[in-house]
Amino acid sequence: MPAMKFGEIKERLKEFRSAAESVREILLANAVMVAEIPAPTFREAQRVRFIEDRFSECGLQNCSTDEVGNGFGILNGDPGEKQILLVAHADTVFDEKADHTIAMLSDRMTGPGVGDNSLGLAVLASLPILLEKLQIRLKSNLLLMAASRSLGRGNLEGLRFFLNNNRQPIASALCVEGVKLGRLSYSSIGMLRGEINVHVSEMYDWTRFGAAGAIITLNDVINKINRIPLPKRPKTSIVLGTIEGGTSYNNIATHSRLRFEIRSESAEIVNAIHEEINDRITEIALETSAEVTLDIIARREPGGIDFRHPLVRRSRDILKALQIEPRVAPSTSELAELIRHEIPAITLGLTTGTNLNQVNEEVLINPIFDGVAQLLGLLIAMDEGLCDEH
Amino acid sequence: MNINEWLQNHTFHYSRFWDFRHLVEAKEAQGVTISLCIPTLNEENTIGKEIVIFKSELMSRYPLLDEIAVIDSGSTDKTREVAASFGADVYLAEDILPEIERKRGKGENLWKAIYQLKGDIIVYVDADIKNIHPRFAYGLLAPLVYRPEIKYVKAFYDRPLAYSHGIRPSGGGRVTEILVRPLFSLFFPELTAIIQPLSGEYAVRREVLEAIPFPIGYGVETSHLIDVYNRWGMEAFGQTDLDQRVHRNQSTRDLGKMSFGILQTFLLRAKALGLMPEIPDLNSTLRQFQVNEGDFEQVAYNIVEEERPPMLDIPAYREKFRPGP
The missing domain is CATH 3.30.70.360 (Alpha-Beta Plaits)
Structure with missing residues (x-):
């Protein structure tokens, strides 16, 4: 695929949004099916298995689970000289005994964990289909990760284990959270x-x-x-x-x-x-x-990349092009572990939601397509080396 | 036929059919089309999720279904709007075959679906399933795709009833165990092998659907089983274990009405088949009682199990599907 300039990426954001809308049922079905599998921290195996099966069905390589229960799929790039990591945590704050049924109306989905972080996982699982639909072949290997043991006492154990033991250097990373669209975290407090x-x-x-x-x-x-x-x-x-x-x-x-x-x-x-x-x-x-x-x-530990880092700047530009107000806030989640390993990374959100981590957690459907367009735009910019610090 | 042998060869678990690619290949090799029909009445809370999941899993990812249709009885909530917003074909039952006198009931929707939908196979799935999953369709369709001699596949479940402390692992099916199974044991012993004769989910070949009459009320499932059994025998049935189905629990009073309707249908069938030729005309009023401030009072419901004729008897249908010289 010929190199894409940042201006072209911004111009294609509308196309990315339409592509996301065209696979609306796949995105939403993934979100519902993920959310309805209980996954309290340390007991995420069934949910991770589901995500892994989705990766396999899309033809991803090396779909596997590691020793601490992280699930992976690799979308090989051409020539695949660098690795980009996309990570979404797989665990929730809800016990298995909670009713995990998700309700769906025309404009919203409601139920435990639907936003945090079933939607993030659903987008990860749908991403290979979207890229194929857009006929985009990345240059980098895209490592998709459903991270285990993230919340509470899990204390980011899943991602930490991976980063401590991974042998392929990660060039940059995105942490994907269901809520809230516009979120831009590039530092950890x-x-x-x-x-x-x-x-x-x-x-x-x-x-x-x-x-x-x-x-x-x-x-x-x-x-x-x-x-x-x-x-x-x-x-x-x-x-x-x-x-x-x-x-x-x-x-x-x-x-x-x-x-x-x-x-x-x-x-x-x-x-x-x-x-x-x-x-x-x-x-x-x-x-x-x-x-x-x-x-x-x-x-x-506090840390992170600078506000002027190209990854942050490109993220802001993409949000602006989509007419979304950036919400800059430090993070204490996966991003902190990536920062500790000196990997340039940000956390972004996908849609608008309310009642987070309550049984009546709710997300709006329509903004998801902007959220996905943002993610695609940024991913391609990263792949093109447009977010690297020179 | 030996019931145990039938159970062995005609009872499936949905997990057997996990290979969707293979299933779609088999379907395409046969050149059959498949329609999913969801009958609705005020189901705005569950219909959206049901359509999204079937469309994603069994249309976009694996093209097993050729059509997803909602046949609505006249919902007063947003059922039709929600269903259409997620891309289902939505029909108001009264708009289908408008020249025929209107009747209301779930069976009416199922019957009209035969005219409206185009599939060689129709799979009916209720709209009130909270734990909806693609298995509710493919689990029923796969035996029809793989086994040409099977014409009618029923679902069965470990039916949990929602109660205050989560989900009870088994129970439910009270009308089946108290009414239908004893009746079948008395008159159609082989049909007792159908584990859940009243389940609302089934997949059927058009050649069967168009040839059998449809009670439009509570008796539709019972009459189907008797009619298919009489005409094609047990060989035509299959049944698939779909694990759990979480749905609204019905009150004992509602189950009473349901039993009353089923019993009417059953007795009329038994009379027509000569099993009980001496049955007098049946009363259509169900009488139940309630206590109002210490006094007992009677509540009467008029429940008439009307019946639609086989679709093949309808000229408009023959014109659309069986145009002949």
């Missing part, structure tokens, strides 16, 4: 994700001064976390994500748990806040004799 568990022994002496149940103790922990001063620059925040504890109305809770995340543009500040929280829970544990533990679930 420093992050530490932790869990504080308060445990009060059944044999606890409730007559002792200051004695309190696990919920009151956790409340003290939260108050102390809230008093930690946070700098405005570098941007820093502490997110209190979930809280649980106790068993009934009339029993004093003997166990409680807080899940939280520290985010900062500075790794030093993340570490300093971590130390601070550690000190404060030690203090509370000594005061109350409750067992208070801090468990670190995940950690990310």
